[in-house]
Amino acid sequence: MRLIDPRGAGQGASRASAGMLAPRIEGHSVALLQLGLASLDLYDNFVARVVADSQRRVEYRRTGTLQVALTDDEARRLEEQHHALTRAAVAHSWLDAAAVRRLEPSLTDAVVAGLLIPGHGYVGVATLISALSDAAGRLGASLSSTEVREVSSASGGVRIDTSDGALTSDVVVLAAGSWSGGIPMGSTPSPPVRPVRGQLLQLRFERPPLSHVVWGGLGYLVPWEDGRLLVGATVEDVGFDEGVTIDGLQQLLACAQTLLPAAESARCDGARAGLRPATPDELPIIGASSTMPGVYYATGHYRNGVLLAPLTAVMIAELVLDGRERAESVLVQPARFGL
Numbered sequence: 001m002r003l004i005d006p007r008g009a010g011q012g013a014s015r016a017s018a019g020m021l022a023p024r025i026e027g028h029s030v031a032l033l034q035l036g037l038a039s040l041d042l043y044d045n046f047v048a049r050v051v052a053d054s055q056r057r058v059e060y061r062r063t064g065t066l067q068v069a070l071t072d073d074e075a076r077r078l079e080e081q082h083h084a085l086t087r088a089a090v091a092h093s094w095l096d097a098a099a100v101r102r103l104e105p106s107l108t109d110a111v112v113a114g115l116l117i118p119g120h121g122y123v124g125v126a127t128l129i130s131a132l133s134d135a136a137g138r139l140g141a142s143l144s145s146t147e148v149r150e151v152s153s154a155s156g157g158v159r160i161d162t163s164d165g166a167l168t169s170d171v172v173v174l175a176a177g178s179w180s181g182g183i184p185m186g187s188t189p190s191p192p193v194r195p196v197r198g199q200l201l202q203l204r205f206e207r208p209p210l211s212h213v214v215w216g217g218l219g220y221l222v223p224w225e226d227g228r229l230l231v232g233a234t235v236e237d238v239g240f241d242e243g244v245t246i247d248g249l250q251q252l253l254a255c256a257q258t259l260l261p262a263a264e265s266a267r268c269d270g271a272r273a274g275l276r277p278a279t280p281d282e283l284p285i286i287g288a289s290s291t292m293p294g295v296y297y298a299t300g301h302y303r304n305g306v307l308l309a310p311l312t313a314v315m316i317a318e319l320v321l322d323g324r325e326r327a328e329s330v331l332v333q334p335a336r337f338g339l
């Protein structure tokens with residue numbers, strides 16, 4: 001198996017990601033919720049296998065998410081979510097202001113209510129990418145740091161033209177994130193994926209200031225074990241610009257300072273931006289091409305590519321190796337976009 005990527009593994013949006021595993025948070029559609037929950041179920045085994053295959057540590061914790069309301073309006077919306085979770089028999093706790101403060105004493109006094117979903121968590125994406133790369137290498141995969149210029153049908157397989165010459169393979173999985181639409185595919189249309197920039201700020205504390213991933217109206221905070229805190233994220237339609245901007249940083253600082261007063265004295269540990277690959281229906285494109293034998297798609301994961309990684313991997317592996325389709329396939333068929 002060969003990974004062809006000029007940047008190396010996981011250096012696009014994945015490198016910038018906050019790594020939250022929280023399918024019940026972001027106002028997801030029913031289909032996206034189904035995909036997210038199926039993938040979250042696979043996460044324990046996915047990480048255990050990557051750790052075993054790579055012999056590397058992955059920071060992965062199911063610490064739960066705490067959504068907080070700072071206004072009565074936000075509290076009303078959170079309460080509606082609480083009732084919906086109760087109807088769906090999902091484990092969670094509705095917290096008043098005093099209970100939120102007991103759980104997370106560093107949060108602002110302005111919190112009026114909170115919703116704790118204990119099944120959620122996060123993965124340290126840098127540690128996951130390193131472990132995945134090592135595991136793949138140990139299992140025989142190689143990396144070519146070249147660019148794919150075109151994918152086309154050829155006798156005996158699929159032809160891949162790269163900046164370093166042409167290759168032929170039985171199977172090609174197109175997984176180029178936001179850039180997936182820019183790779184010519186013969187007479188098949190390119191995947192309708194567009195970039196949506198997200199900026200993320202990293203702060204450093206002496207010890208973790210929070211014990212849960214926290215969501216507020218302006219954004220979210222992800223506390224790592226070593227005292228680093230991720231503050232995310234902007235959502236911007238600016239094409240393929242991967243730059244960090246003053247405007248973006250101001251938005252993230254406002255989020256951090258509003259939720260966590262102690263952020264004022266934290267060290268700034270850097271900022272980064274990535275391009276989320278969005279499709280018109282905000283669902284990923286995962287599965288076999290309906291027009292080009294041997295071509296598969298694993299792209300368009302928009303805001304949830306880290307969460308959906310285990311499910312995507314299993315779906316592609318089962319399809320390519322055994323020709324089996326999982327139940328979730330109907331939600332993410334390439335054919336819905338003529339692919």
Ligand SMILES: Cc1cc2nc3c(=O)[nH]c(=O)nc-3n(C[C@H](O)[C@H](O)[C@H](O)COP(=O)(O)OP(=O)(O)OC[C@H]3O[C@@H](n4cnc5c(N)ncnc54)[C@H](O)[C@@H]3O)c2cc1C
Nearest residue numbers: 012013014017018019020148176177198274304305306307
């Ligand atoms: C700020 C931010 C926060 C996020 N937070 C979360 C989160 O908390 N939870 C979550 O689940 N998701 C999150 N996401 C979304 C998640 O990061 C993406 O959905 C996911 O990383 C997409 O992965 P990908 O591999 O498809 O794309 P990418 O990681 O962008 O990888 C695409 C790769 O394709 C390569 N490539 C491009 N063109 C070519 C070519 N012609 N030839 C060869 N290679 C090529 C690129 O070099 C790149 O390495 C976040 C994203 C951002 C930006």
